[in-house]
Amino acid sequence: MDLDFSADQRDFRDQVRTWLHENKPRDERPRAAAGIREYDLAWQRTQFEGGWAGISWPTEYGGRGLSLIDQLIWFEEYGRAGLPSVDANFVGLNHAGPTLMTRARDEQKAQHLRPILAGEVVWCQGFSEPGAGSDLASLSARAEIDGDELVVSGQKIWTSFAHVADWQELLVRTSRTGSKHQGITWVICDMHSPGIDVRPIRTMDGEAEFCEVFYDEVRIPLSSVVGDVDQGWSVAMSTLSFERGTAFTAGQVRLASTVEQLIELARERTGPDGRRPAIADDELARRLATARAEVAALRAMTYVGISRSARTGTPGPEGSIVKLYYSEMVKQVARLAMDILGPDGLRYVSRWIPGGWSGNYLYSYSQTIGGGTSEVQRNIIGDRILGLPR
């Protein structure tokens, strides 16, 4: 039981901090999707060229080959530097990349991994469908085998950045015999293929980062299947375990700094009595204190998760505990900001702009839905950690 970072790790942290300070993007992040693509890819390229992409990715794929602890240090410093979330690069770096590393064939790895790290391509996810949300295994986007190709028809939904993506991790149904978990195939889809139609969905925060994707006889080479045809469910589960592993570390650090910003804000702003600062209000002060305590405990829980993964070698189902607690907390903190702002919270400010508390509040509703709803996380905790009957 220790919190000691070795001399090498402390040195690594200093290097990360210095490099991020000197190289972080200075311009404001654009709002339009095409601009976001260029901005996020340019920042990823900068990291790659500086030798900072893929801290825990093996060196053979262009990563640094460092430990999970170094990855933690990177995420912590990244969050502390106030940098934007990886957004357009999220699926490539945290989903597709780790999945390809563990499940893909050598030529697939050779083709795809380095471009993800180098900021050359954007990946998106094609898992959810209108009829297959929490019940992902009931997905019905159909793929027929025709010679050495899969021919895909159907629809996907909630695909972030589909309109600017190059590649997609796509789940399709290749067989209807057996249980619904059988007959699913995990395939790499070229988003520039003929027959793909992408339509952005405007969400409650006014932005349009999600899309619907329609497939009309889209032809994908069978050589793009990861794992075996009909065996994609286990590949998809490993994808999701990566998402619930360390991917929230930077978000957790960002949340901790958001709480500190709110404490500052409550010290500066007049509170609900119109005279004293907001922090003098007992209820607001206790909620801020609770938030500070809870993000501290969230960090401790992240450290425990990383310690556990470092011992076992793979992220376990405990990632669902962190995901559930983190996303519920994001919502609470966003709500608290609105209560500190009072009527000033009625003014809409995008979450991409400093002080964008109202935009952030609206966005926070997505956090307990995306990446598996809180209810699905509770099912996973109940079934896989506690061993409760299904």
Place this chain on the structure above:
Amino acid sequence: MDLLPSADQQDVVRAAADFLAQEMPRDRIRQREAEASSVDAAAWTGCADLGLFGLSVPEELGGAGFGVEEEALLFRELGRHVAPGPFLSTVLAAQLAVAIGDADLVASIVAGKTTVGLAALRAGSTVDEDRVRGDLDLIDAVEAPLVLLLGPAGAALVETGQLGAVQTVPSIDPGVRLATATGVDAPVSAWLPAATRPLYLRGLVLAAALLVGIAEACRDASTEYAKTREQFGRPIGVNQAVKHRCADMAVQAELGMAQLYFAAVSLASGRPDAELQARTAKVVAAHAATVNAASNVQVHGGMGYTWENDAHLFVKRVEVLENLLGGRTEHLAEIVALPAPQ
């Protein structure tokens, strides 16, 4: 960085966990309800024989030489068993005796010969290096020759016989004996200034450990019941209303445990934010134990409301611990005022 207990650290408490399961089963609390002391002398001596009171006492003074981390793991086990007896005040008193160099007192506590109860100051009461004055709440102190007081300026040991007329009070918790002493004006027999060794923060971490143990025990009891209790022809745990309640208990237990480890290491290694981490550990663990104890009653249905079921023992001990060494409101006020965590 590895925040989980090592194999060696787990071994340290394994014998204690086995002993508690054998010799201090929760049912003993019900059996001793009418006794003056909540814990029988044989069990207490057994704890001493196992070295539980000297776990973090230096070896040259007869202890095992471990730190607050191992002691936190022990207290987590004590919490899990809702162990009766003044463990917290006795172990903290041993640390006080070590700090002031009173080897005889250390030896007597480690051997289980001197037990130390806890005294809490009521509003307007004071303690300094010379005297304690005012009204005191006494926790498991009636049978103990000494009581420990943790005031803002420091920690004091006072002879129980010097407190004057002590009035026993019916206790909400059948495993904890309560009393009050009013109009006290008694000499302090040993004093440790707060600045010398943060005994209070150590007390917060150990109280948090007791609460984490309770939160975990409630999670486990509910999970077990949800797997075996059948209604409508199937285990109640298949229903999301029950399953999700158990899942939330798992989240709370994990959160409390993680922060407990973080705080214990922060205190042991002298991190500058140790006070924030220790207060946070108490707040988070108390919340975890409170909601888990309440959920555990609910999951057990009618059985959870009976005297025979252990669910009420958890509920009651949580209430005692929440009020020990400062409650939620007090800690939250400090947490928001302290500098940001490191």
